[in-house]
Amino acid sequence: MFRDYDYHLPVLYTEVLETLLIKPKGIYVDCTAGGGGHSLGILQQLSSAGVLISIDQDPEALKATKLKLESLNQNNAQFILVKNQFSHLREILNDLNIDKVDGVLADLGVSSHQIDTADRGFSFQKDGNLDMRMDPANSINAADIINNSSAEELNYIFRMYGEEKYARKIVAAIITERKTKLFRSTFELVDLIKKVVPAKSKREKHPAKRVFQALRIAVNQELKELEDLLNTLPQCVNSGGRIDLISFHSLEDRLIKHKFQEWENPCTCPDDFPVCVCGNVPLGKIISRKGITPSDREIAENSRARSARLRVFEMI
Numbered sequence: 683m684f685r686d687y688d689y690h691l692p693v694l695y696t697e698v699l700e701t702l703l704i705k706p707k708g709i710y711v712d713c714t715a716g717g718g719g720h721s722l723g724i725l726q727q728l729s730s731a732g733v734l735i736s737i738d739q740d741p742e743a744l745k746a747t748k749l750k751l752e753s754l755n756q757n758n759a760q761f762i763l764v765k766n767q768f769s770h771l772r773e774i775l776n777d778l779n780i781d782k783v784d785g786v787l788a789d790l791g792v793s794s795h796q797i798d799t800a801d802r803g804f805s806f807q808k809d810g811n812l813d814m815r816m817d818p819a820n821s822i823n824a825a826d827i828i829n830n831s832s833a834e835e836l837n838y839i840f841r842m843y844g845e846e847k848y849a850r851k852i853v854a855a856i857i858t859e860r861k862t863k864l865f866r867s868t869f870e871l872v873d874l875i876k877k878v879v880p881a882k883s884k885r886e887k888h889p890a891k892r893v894f895q896a897l898r899i900a901v902n903q904e905l906k907e908l909e910d911l912l913n914t915l916p917q918c919v920n921s922g923g924r925i926d927l928i929s930f931h932s933l934e935d936r937l938i939k940h941k942f943q944e945w946e947n948p949c950t951c952p953d954d955f956p957v958c959v960c961g962n963v964p965l966g967k968i969i970s971r972k973g974i975t976p977s978d979r980e981i982a983e984n985s986r987a988r989s990a991r992l993r994v995f996e997m998i
């Protein structure tokens with residue numbers, strides 16, 4: 683197994699490859715190529731008749747994935763790299779003249795490379811541009827949101843996407859500060875949060891952790907992307923094909939869990955109806971009801987795996 687520790691260590695690697703039930707001649711999509719770790723694992727299980735489509739919105743991720751897949755494609759399977767958002771999966775497959783695929787993986791969130799590159803602005807532990815765009819061509823970055831959003835908008839972002847208890851205090855301080863000086867760097871925001879939140883909360887987690895998560899979700903419209911992907915997936919996967927989705931926080935996990943439940947049991951008839959009249963038929967079944975979490979050993983080796991949860995659905 684090839685693992686690129688520098689770019690990103692794939693989480694739940696064995697579990698993903700086992701649950702995708704990869705057929706050597708099948709067509710598979712990795713919606714989040716990142717450093718290409720999972721993509722390579724899938725590619726290496728395909729024969730020369732198999733196809734892997736690896737999508738990412740970050741050109742750097744596609745560059746790293748290309749290098750890895752080109753150098754380790756022992757079976758000469760076909761792979762196609764696509765720079766796009768995974769919410770456009772249906773259009774991406776249409777452009778490739780593909781109706782349906784045999785399995786889809788999405789490993790949500792950011793890669794270690796994105797977090798560790800200070801100037802991408804994802805890390806509250808590194809000083810860099812307050813950016814946070816996964817796709818550098820996006821028009822809005824984190825500084826734009828901090829400098830231009832209304833107090834209500836900022837409060838909504840921090841509370842809804844970060845579950846930040848001290849949202850109101852932090853927002854009030856931002857609004858005062860930006861009257862004299864606009865925010866440009868991650869540490870300008872971190873320093874302000876450190877001054878505002880009470881000392882006792884600083885002992886629990888890094889005081890900027892929740893605000894940074896919230897901003898990242900807002901900049902990249904992560905929940906909307908996931909919702910759109912979930913809405914398009916049933917039209918993209920063959921009967922017997924598996925959908926593997928890895929999330930890293932409860933907001934995403936809840937969306938996935940509820941959508942899988944709806945797919946498995948879409949009937950909207952009242953409980954006391956003797957037979958179903960709504961006509962909604964199940965799309966498949968949930969594999970592993972609670973989801974699959976990393977082993978203690980994986981967490982010890984890779985602390986970023988700690989909050990990962992893999993949910994798997996099989997299409998009828």
Ligand SMILES: C[S@@+](CC[C@H](N)C(=O)[O-])C[C@H]1O[C@@H](n2cnc3c(N)ncnc32)[C@H](O)[C@@H]1O
Pocket residue numbers: 690691692693713714715716717718719720721737738739740743766767768769789790791792793794816907
């Ligand atoms: C956790 S990393 C994936 C790591 C990958 N599984 C590996 O083994 O290296 C997530 C990747 O998904 C990409 N990404 C996140 N949201 C996306 C979206 N909506 N559309 C396309 N790519 C996205 C990010 O740019 C990042 O490279």
